[in-house]
Amino acid sequence: MKRRCFIQATAGAGLAVKANLRAGLQNLYAFGQTANLSHVEARYYKKLPDREIECLLCPRKCKLGDKERGYCGVRQNDGGIYYTLVYGKACTMNVDPIEKKPFFHVLPQTQALSIATAGCNVNCKFCQNWEISQVRPEQVKHFDLPPQAVAEAALEYRCQTIAYTYTEPVVYFEYMVDTSIEAHKKGIRNVVVTGGHINPEPLEALIQVVDAIKVDLKAFNQDFYTDYVRGELQPVLDAIRLIARNKRWLEIVYLVIPTLNDDPGQARNMARWILKEVGPDIPLHFTQFHPQYLIKNLPPTPISTLEKLRQTALQEGLHYVYLGNVPGHEGENTYCPGCKKIVIQRSGYEIEKIELKGGACKFCQTRIPGIWS
């Protein structure tokens, strides 16, 4: 399939993701046909005796016998060598506004060529893209799209960035890194949307080749991570610290789920931690939950809850606290921390006004951190 056909076939991210499952999981292969997966050796693992391996990519550190797959479902031990099955095997590709990721301080009003492969290294019960993240690569339609082709597609569709998103890009680490290198050669930037479950060594390698990382901080307590994410909080906090220490642009998103992680006390603790560990200038987005996947018995987050959490974080001293999935709300705008005027006015993914000059507030010249050009 040519790139143009592919992108047309998968246009409209959410719809494409859902269509993939509906069509894909049901009728994947003609009788006797087999899946076309990659067999590229993984970069972070340790060989053990008797053809066993230990994956060193994420904190889960799966220890696997021959023929077994990691928790992510996209890496397999074959005869004592660990392979990624999704290198160059995108299952979706779309052109999205960068605000949709969301990145609010990265090249506003530009498009991001957004790609994903199947797989994830956690299992959030509220996953919004579970139909591609919580499946094995052979269970969804995928396309041969090597790194160079992704970079060329970004140029063709006039995208200033490539976003590794929708599922968990850590699980397609090698593909993401090589694509990022190709993209940089063509002057295209790379942004990553991740849950932050990655070990320090691969994260440091990733930081070298990407321009911005958005981390989904799912909650600020381990119990929530145990019960609803099946992951660990501490490695995510460590990843956030490492990204900030390396001066890579960072934004944090917190999906607020009614009754599960909407306690203002927790939000206050989180805001204090962010302030102390990474400073006041890291954008924090509180986004609205909608019933999905394994949590369908809770209502969407009330806007009043989101507003309360935003106020809490602002009171703690964070400069850029946003609301997400609430189009037209004042919490979508960027306010200058100096003069308090709106410097970027948004409505959903639309930019209505930008009052920045050279990365600073047009009114009072306060520097607004981010990647603006």
Added chain:
Amino acid sequence: MMAAVKVVRVRGRGVLRAEGDIDPVIIRRMHERGIQLLTGQSSAAAGLASLFRPSDRVGIKVNTIAGRRLSTPPEVSLPLSKLLTQTGLLEKNIVIWDRTNDELKEAGYKLQAGSGLRIFGTDAMGAGYTQEPLIHLNIGSLLSTIQADFVTASVSLAVLKDHGLAGITAGMKNYFGAIHNPNKYHDSNCNPYVAELFDLPEIKAKHRLTILDALVVQYHRGPSYNARWAERFESLIFSLDPVAADFIGWQIIERLRKAKGLPSLSEEKREPLYIRTASRLGLGRAAVNDIQLIEEDV
């Protein structure tokens, strides 16, 4: 006091020929005798007729993840399907299945989708998974439509073997191959996930019979084949109680490990506690005193 549940171990001396292939006469006799002893009926056909109605659509869930050398081979599953047809079941209403066509082929199966016996994976055209995840206790998974929609009765015809994560894999864990995301249930030695998945109504209510293929038992470094720790055990194990079958399988693996000087699964911190969890969920028995083990050679 409740009567003990039966687990039958039939040993077929010489069933594995020197070249490693399976003697078709002996394996058929092993199936027949095992079902007779298990059901107390005068013949295997009568025994199976006590478990399945002629109108049933029977799924034989095999385990083919480990290639030709350590999967449920066609030489074991096809004789069972033949016996099932002797009860009046139509061949077209029997399906031998697993997760993928590829794995079935690698295990030696020839895919079939015509008017007779069916052999295919969940990824075959026309099969697939349920549209929405089935949510039960800690399980949230799409289930193969073969199990969810096609079959009315199922047999778990699993390979008994050591499993690096679960401790052992046997009849209940075989149903991990019926869901789209088994990799999400490997934490905590697969406990409670194996038990809770089996407790899913679409599995529990349809499951009629467990048969463990213990012709070659990988008692260490499973679930893939490793000749150094593979024992020619020449046995099939039958039970109507899915937990008891797995419990006996566990004991066999522990005995083999002990005989070879290996630490117990408990000492290796991978005791298959999901078997105890299954018992607590009321899915069957997991104690020596609750199980009547019948052993016979053919």
